[in-house]
Amino acid sequence: MTVPPEFMEIGKIVAAQGIRGEVRIYPSSDFPERFEEPGTRWLLRPNQTQPEPIELLKGYYQEGKGLYIVQLAGVGDRNAAEALRGCLLLVESSDRPELEEGEFHVGDLIGLPVYLQATQDLVGTVSNVLFAGNDLLEVQAEGRKETILIPFVEAIVPVVDLEAKRIEITPPPGLI
Template sequence: MPSKAAEPAAWQVPDRLTIEEVRAHQGRLIVAFDGVYDRNIAEALRGVLLCVDSADIGPLSDPDEFHDHQLVGLTAVTPAGETLGEVARIDHAPASDLLVLRRPEGRTALVPFVKAIVPEVDLAGGRVIVDPPEGLFDL
């Protein structure tokens, strides 16, 4: 009786992926990973959540730019020192990035992350200064 060839094991996403190349195509990024040269294997990566250890990220060259993980958890205060909430996350919108604040009463508020409204980020002090225009938190 002829022996049956063993089925090849299903490809598994490795614990670490190294980016080899990134390019834009029709409004999306196409990312090529080192060692992933087969289209079928690349398709298996669709929808995979990629995580980066923040300890592996170098500092930014522009002092007015921040990584999301640096901002999350900071206390948002007015120039007078009134607590507005805590930065829960950053939403990247087309017009500008938005600080999503968890307000003291529990609801959330969106703050455009622009110099006119957020004039100072004090990482060492654990806070962002927010000078909200009239009505920003009334929504």
């Protein structure tokens, strides 16, 4: 699913929760307020190109699951919630919180080329950021079908230069 440039993805609806129309969202944003504070969000359905506005009524983080449970306006039962499975939850691109030094928006990392710092050889291109104990850069290896998972920690990824549009890594032996 391609997100229009004027929007950015904050999560994906992965399941219904209960019988009152709540949905489970796997977040792609580190900002809890995007799922907990009421207000307008945008819903991008599979096979659609334009998102539609939807009101987030309430939400909370489900400990141990890494998911948010949210109630959306107009979604009143489990069937309506199940119909949203696979939809992306978006916000407008202009709604970008200020970041601390060393923090990055996921959308700014995807598509960046990754180079070995020592040799400047191209490793591949960031295709996704996975949220685990440590965030992981999923890199589509240059000239190969497989992807490489690179821990997104400063010791391994010392350079993220958004202006030059490049990432440099110093992987430990055996990572690549």
